[in-house]
Amino acid sequence: MATNPEKATATENNDHLIRSEDSQHPANLIPELCKKFWYLGWVTGTGGGTSIRDDDLVYLAPSGVQKELMRPEDIYVLKLSEQVDPKQRIYVRAPAVYKPSQCTPLFIAAFTKRNASCCIHTHSQWAVLVTLLLEALPAPSNRVFEINNIEQIKGFGKGMGKVGNLGYHDTLRIPVIENTPFEEDLTESLEEAMEQWPDAYAVLVRRHGIYVWGDTVAKAKTQAESLDYLFQLAVEMKKLGLPWLSDIA
Numbered sequence: 001m002a003t004n005p006e007k008a009t010a011t012e013n014n015d016h017l018i019r020s021e022d023s024q025h026p027a028n029l030i031p032e033l034c035k036k037f038w039y040l041g042w043v044t045g046t047g048g049g050t051s052i053r054d055d056d057l058v059y060l061a062p063s064g065v066q067k068e069l070m071r072p073e074d075i076y077v078l079k080l081s082e083q084v085d086p087k088q089r090i091y092v093r094a095p096a097v098y099k100p101s102q103c104t105p106l107f108i109a110a111f112t113k114r115n116a117s118c119c120i121h122t123h124s125q126w127a128v129l130v131t132l133l134l135e136a137l138p139a140p141s142n143r144v145f146e147i148n149n150i151e152q153i154k155g156f157g158k159g160m161g162k163v164g165n166l167g168y169h170d171t172l173r174i175p176v177i178e179n180t181p182f183e184e185d186l187t188e189s190l191e192e193a194m195e196q197w198p199d200a201y202a203v204l205v206r207r208h209g210i211y212v213w214g215d216t217v218a219k220a221k222t223q224a225e226s227l228d229y230l231f232q233l234a235v236e237m238k239k240l241g242l243p244w245l246s247d248i249a
């Protein structure tokens, strides 16, 4: 069932939460990152977005805005510990003119279920193409992207809370969930995929894009970049008739 959020209000203005001279402050970093992601084709036409958690505070973009043109004053802030009902979010800072991102429950899932500090949602065409290539396969192969023996796989951690990164010969697996008409209705299947694939740092959404998270903003960003590289490579490999999995020792 769609739970399209209405305009959110905060009890107090709390503008100090989004005003900082520090370029690394989430309210400055989210617009900065989204600008970079727009140039990569990840947040085209208002799609996609990024959220950052700093301890209990979660920083979110508004819904339906040009993500590359956002400013710190457009950013929503909520306290994770204050959320009781997902349909009645409590914001500690909310811009008057917008609604919060439809991706809010999905970002929150990455923070609560994975203890992530950053979650990036892209509408990258490479991610979408990979889900389309997988769609043609029989179940359950159509529900996971797998690739091995490619150097860029080393860019991924072994799993949240685990030490070290994947090795060159390891197989990187990214689960795929089916799209829904409303973004927030993806939450249940995203959470199920997180349960089923505890070491995954990302979930692909068929014909839609991807959610990628990390223990830090830098890890979420570099993993999103590594994935996009691998998806582009995978599409080109498919065109050349090359397999994504190989048994090179």
Ligand SMILES: CSCCC(=O)C(=O)COP(=O)(O)O
Residues within 6 Å of the ligand: 045, 046, 047, 048, 049, 061, 062, 063, 064, 065, 100, 101, 102, 103, 121, 183
């Ligand atoms: C053309 S974007 C449709 C909604 C979507 O998939 C998305 O990622 C953006 O949601 P938001 O509410 O953050 O604008």
Ligand SMILES: [Zn+2]
Residues within 6 Å of the ligand: 047, 048, 121, 122, 123, 183, 208, 209
């Ligand atoms: Zn989306």
